[in-house]
Amino acid sequence: MTVEIHNFDPAMAPAGKTVVRVMFDSDYEYWRRLREDEAAYAAEKDRIADAVVLALEKRFPGLSAQVEMRDVATPLTFRRYTGNWQGSFEGWQITPANWKKQIKKTLPGIEDFYMCGQWVEPGGGIPAVAMSGRNVIQIICKKDKKKFATTRR
Ligand SMILES: Cc1cc2nc3c(=O)[nH]c(=O)nc-3n(C[C@H](O)[C@H](O)[C@H](O)COP(=O)(O)OP(=O)(O)OC[C@H]3O[C@@H](n4cnc5c(N)ncnc54)[C@H](O)[C@@H]3O)c2cc1C
Incomplete structure (x- = not known):
């Protein structure tokens, strides 16, 4: 318990x-x-x-x-x-098969559509979904040939 x-x-x-x-x-x-x-x-x-x-x-x-x-x-x-x-409170349940699995953030045939959050990050949770959003921005920057920059407070 x-x-x-x-x-x-x-x-x-x-x-x-x-x-x-x-x-x-x-x-x-x-x-x-x-x-x-x-x-x-x-x-x-x-x-x-x-x-x-x-x-x-x-x-x-x-x-x-x-x-x-x-x-x-x-x-x-x-x-x-x-x-x-x-x-489901954190998306996919972690199993030995999926715990390191990477899920694509795009879908075939849909331009300019990106997914982030617990359903594309097995295990979910606040830290993982925050990082998921950050990573999608990085993917978009690369596609747009823009420098990906982060700031910390
Ligand atoms: C009771 C509970 C306790 C938890 N405790 C913890 C914890 O201690 N630590 C931890 O790390 N994680 C915890 N979690 C998990 C964590 O809260 C989730 O993994 C995380 O919030 C998921 O983030 P997300 O952005 O993927 O989805 P969400 O936070 O669900 O965000 C999705 C957003 O999309 C909106 N939306 C849905 N459909 C549409 C639509 N059609 N159009 C526009 N908007 C839409 C929703 O309103 C929502 O605001 C807990 C979850 C629950 C339920």
Whole structure:
């Protein structure tokens, strides 16, 4: 279980409170089917929240008595908020086959069209997508025979 304790970030919770975030891999199709029965969907989210708090209690005795709010986001939640396919939160899942794969940033037959972002950088994430945008600009500069220059702040 990966646990992120956001006690360093005052933007996450009011003074004196802390957000603890736990993430798991999950199957979109499982949740999509479950969502057809709203009560079952809500019950499963509750069951998971209970199990997570119980597991955290073992590591941090006394934690469960201090929990004031719980929120469970599923792949359907990420789909709704980000529009991403199957609620994937960082694009393609990294596998041994794709982890070093380079995806082309252009498509055959479409002039002056470039792609950047998590779906062309397996693994995604903020640093990778920022670099993806930068790299596309570099490709365009080369095509336009312009010097590619960067600045740092
Ligand atoms: C809950 C969550 C937690 C995350 N945590 C981390 C983390 O801790 N660290 C990390 O590095 N990464 C994290 N990520 C992943 C990271 O946020 C993404 O990989 C990254 O934001 C993807 O950037 P992007 O530019 O490819 O896509 P997006 O940020 O999704 O940008 C795509 C943009 O295109 C717009 N758009 C879509 N369709 C159209 C259209 N037809 N016309 C015009 N605009 C359109 C969208 O509105 C959006 O603004 C997290 C993601 C989620 C969902």
